[in-house]
Amino acid sequence: MLKNFFHKKKRYATIPSERSKKDIPEGLIVKCNKCHKITFAKELEKNYHVCPHCDHHLTVSAPDRVRMVLDDGNFFEYDTDLISTDPLNFEGYINKLEKDMEKTNLNEAVVTGEGTIGGYPVVIGVMDSRFRMGSMGSVVGEKITRAIEKALVKQYPFILFSASGGARMQEGILSLMQMAKTSAALAKLHEKGILFISVLTNPTTGGVSASFASLGDINIAEPNALIGFAGRRIIEQTIRQKLPDDFQTSEFLLKHGQLDMIVHRKDMRKTLIKLIDIHQVKGGM
Amino acid sequence: MASELSFEKPLIELRKKIEELKRFIDTEEIDFSDEIKELEKKAEKLEKEIYSSLTPWNKTQIARHPERPTTLQYIEHIFSDFIELHGDRQYGDDPAIVGGIAKFNGTPVTVIGHQKGRDTKENIRRNFGMPHPEGYRKALRLMYQADKFKRPIICFIDTAGAYPGVEAEERGQSEAIARNLREMASLKVPLICIVTGEGGSGGALALGIGNHIHMLENAIYSVISPEGAAALLWKDASMAEKAANTMKITSEDALEFGIIESIIPEPLGGAHKDIKLQSLEIKMAIEKSLKELQSLNEEQLVEQRYQKFRKIGKFISVL
Numbered sequence: 001m002l003k004n005f006f007h008k009k010k011r012y013a014t015i016p017s018e019r020s021k022k023d024i025p026e027g028l029i030v031k032c033n034k035c036h037k038i039t040f041a042k043e044l045e046k047n048y049h050v051c052p053h054c055d056h057h058l059t060v061s062a063p064d065r066v067r068m069v070l071d072d073g074n075f076f077e078y079d080t081d082l083i084s085t086d087p088l089n090f091e092g093y094i095n096k097l098e099k100d101m102e103k104t105n106l107n108e109a110v111v112t113g114e115g116t117i118g119g120y121p122v123v124i125g126v127m128d129s130r131f132r133m134g135s136m137g138s139v140v141g142e143k144i145t146r147a148i149e150k151a152l153v154k155q156y157p158f159i160l161f162s163a164s165g166g167a168r169m170q171e172g173i174l175s176l177m178q179m180a181k182t183s184a185a186l187a188k189l190h191e192k193g194i195l196f197i198s199v200l201t202n203p204t205t206g207g208v209s210a211s212f213a214s215l216g217d218i219n220i221a222e223p224n225a226l227i228g229f230a231g232r233r234i235i236e237q238t239i240r241q242k243l244p245d246d247f248q249t250s251e252f253l254l255k256h257g258q259l260d261m262i263v264h265r266k267d268m269r270k271t272l273i274k275l276i277d278i279h280q281v282k283g284g285m
Numbered sequence: 286m287a288s289e290l291s292f293e294k295p296l297i298e299l300r301k302k303i304e305e306l307k308r309f310i311d312t313e314e315i316d317f318s319d320e321i322k323e324l325e326k327k328a329e330k331l332e333k334e335i336y337s338s339l340t341p342w343n344k345t346q347i348a349r350h351p352e353r354p355t356t357l358q359y360i361e362h363i364f365s366d367f368i369e370l371h372g373d374r375q376y377g378d379d380p381a382i383v384g385g386i387a388k389f390n391g392t393p394v395t396v397i398g399h400q401k402g403r404d405t406k407e408n409i410r411r412n413f414g415m416p417h418p419e420g421y422r423k424a425l426r427l428m429y430q431a432d433k434f435k436r437p438i439i440c441f442i443d444t445a446g447a448y449p450g451v452e453a454e455e456r457g458q459s460e461a462i463a464r465n466l467r468e469m470a471s472l473k474v475p476l477i478c479i480v481t482g483e484g485g486s487g488g489a490l491a492l493g494i495g496n497h498i499h500m501l502e503n504a505i506y507s508v509i510s511p512e513g514a515a516a517l518l519w520k521d522a523s524m525a526e527k528a529a530n531t532m533k534i535t536s537e538d539a540l541e542f543g544i545i546e547s548i549i550p551e552p553l554g555g556a557h558k559d560i561k562l563q564s565l566e567i568k569m570a571i572e573k574s575l576k577e578l579q580s581l582n583e584e585q586l587v588e589q590r591y592q593k594f595r596k597i598g599k600f601i602s603v604l
Contacts, residue, residue, distance in 0.1 A: 081602045081603050081604040082600050082601070082602055082603075083600065083601055083602075083603055084600055085599050085600060085601055087533070087542070087599045088531065088532060088533050090531065091531075107603075138597075138598035138599050138600045139598075139600045141598055142598050142600055145595065167486075167508045167509075169508065169509060169514055169517060169518060169532075171508075171599075172507065172508050172532045172533050172534070172538075173506055173507055173508055173532075173533065173534065173538070173539060173542060173544060174542060174597065174598055174599060175508050176486065176487075176490055176506075176507070176508040177490075177542075177544060177594065177597040177598070178597075178598060179463075179466060179487065179490060180466055180470075180490060180493070180494055180594045180597075181594045181595060181597060181598065183463060183466035183467045183470060183494075184466070184467070184470035184494070184590070184591050184594050184595070185595075186467050187467045187468070187470040187471045187591075188591070190467065190471075191471065206487075207486075207487060207508070209459040209463075210447075210458070210459040210462040210463050210487045211462075211463050211466055212463070213459075213463075214457075214459045214460040214463040214464070215463050215464070215467055227459075228454050228459065229447060229449075229453075229454060229458045229459040229462070229487065230447065230449035230450075230453070230454065230458075231449070234449045234513070235449045235450060235451060235454070238448075238449045238450060239450060239451065243451065247451070247454070248454060256455045256456070256457065257457070258457045258459075258460060
C-alpha cells in the first residue's frame, strides 16, 4: 500500500519538460481537449478514455469501443467490404474518404457485427466520429440496416453507439433517405419485440439524432455529450440570442425528458448487461 | 410584379414591349400587327427556352415562389368535404402542419401537409411552414387515426425544414421526427406523398415515408437547404446557388436515385401559373397510385414500403 502511494507520487512529479516532451513518441501521451491536461495514453486507455483530471469523456474509436463493451475476443464483424461511391460527383469527396480510411483504418464511419456481452449474444453497431465526423451516407445506412436485419433474424438484442454529426452532405438526398431506411428496419425490430438500446455519445446530432439514435427502447447517453437536431450556430442565428452552455447536452436532454439515463463510460458495460439480462425473460410470460 | 424571378426578366421585358406596341396601335393607327406577331412568336420561343433549361437553382426559386400554391389550396381543388382536425393531444396545435379528413373521388382519406402562409401575416402565424415537434406529433396522431379507420393517407410536403429553435429542441424534435419515420413504416394503409415545393431535410421526411412518392416538376428535395449546405461546406451562405446546382436536389435527380415514383408536370413557368391545371395533374397522380396500392393487402403494403426505402443508397463492395 505504502509503496504504491510513493510510486504514484513519483509519477505525478515527473511532468515532462518541453524538451523531453519532444522525445516522447507520438501517441504516448494524450492531451484532454477540455482541461488540456496531459495523460499517458496507456493510463487513459485503462480509464476508458475518460480524462482522469476532469472526467471528460474523450473520443473513442469504434474498435476500442467494441473492446470496451463486448466480452473479450468475442466479436465477428459484418460487412467490412462496403465502401462509399461519389453519387453527386462532389468535389474532393473521394479524396476525403481515402484520407479518413487511412487515418482510421476503417472503411466507413460505422462498425457493425455480433458478439457477446456478459455472455449474452448481441448485434452491435458502433459509429466512429473520426471518419467524416461519423456522418451517415449510403454505407452507414446500409450497414446499420443490415445489422438490424441480422438482429431480427437471430432475435438478438441490438445495441447501437451513435457518434455522428448527422447526414453526410456529400451524398445529398441519399443520406437523408438512410434515416428512413434505418428507421423502417427498426420498425420491424419493434414489432417483433426485440430489444434495442441506443447509446448516444458525443456528438449525436442532425439526421442521426432524428432517426435511429432516438428510437431505442432505452436511450442512454454518456455524460456531457452534444445531442440535438439543429446546429447551435443555426439556432443562434435564427433566434438572434446566445444559447446557454448546457444547451443540447446529455444533461439538458435528460432534464427535458428525452433520455432514460446518463451513464458514465466506466459503468456502461455493466449497465448494458443488466438491461439485457432483465429483458431475457419477458415479464414471466 | 413583385414576385418575378431574376431568370424570367428577359421574357417579362419582351412582354412589356409587346404591350406597349399594342397600346401604340390603338392611339396612332399605324399597323404593327406583323411586327407584333413576330414578337409574340419570339416571346413564346423565349418562354420555352427559359423554362426548359432551368438550373436547379432556378427550380429552387420557383419552388419557393411566394405565390406557389400551398397544401390547403391543393386540398380545396383536389378533395371534397375536407374537415380540418387540430392538435397533437400532448402539447399544442402546430399551424405549420395541417391535416384532416376528406373525400377523394368519394373515397374517405386522411390528408396532411406542411402549410406555408399565403401572405406575410399568415406566414408568421404558420412559422413559414417550419414545424415544431407538436406538428409531427399531430401528423402521426392523424395517421394512426387513418390506420384505425382504414383510410388511405395523402401527404403534401412543402417545408424549408424543421424549425431550428430552442423550444423545438426542448420538446424533442429529433424524437418526434424519428418516431414518425418508424411509425409510418408500419402503417397498414396506402400512403402517398407529394413533394409540392420544398422538400427540406428531416422536417420533410417526417411526412415522407410513402408507398409512392411523387414530386412536382420544379419541386426540390434535399438533405439540407442550399443556404445551409453552403454555410456548412464553404462557410458562406451566399454560395447557395452553387450548392443547389451541386447537390442533386431536383425531381429528375430524385427519380434517377429511385426515391420517387414519378414527376408531376407543372404548367409552363410553375404551379402558380395555373393552380387548377396543377391540381388536376396531382389528382391524376394520386388516382393512379391509389388504384395500384389498393390492390395490395395490409401486409403487402408494409412490405412494399419497406422494400422501396430498403433499396435506396449507392455503394460498392470491395470483396
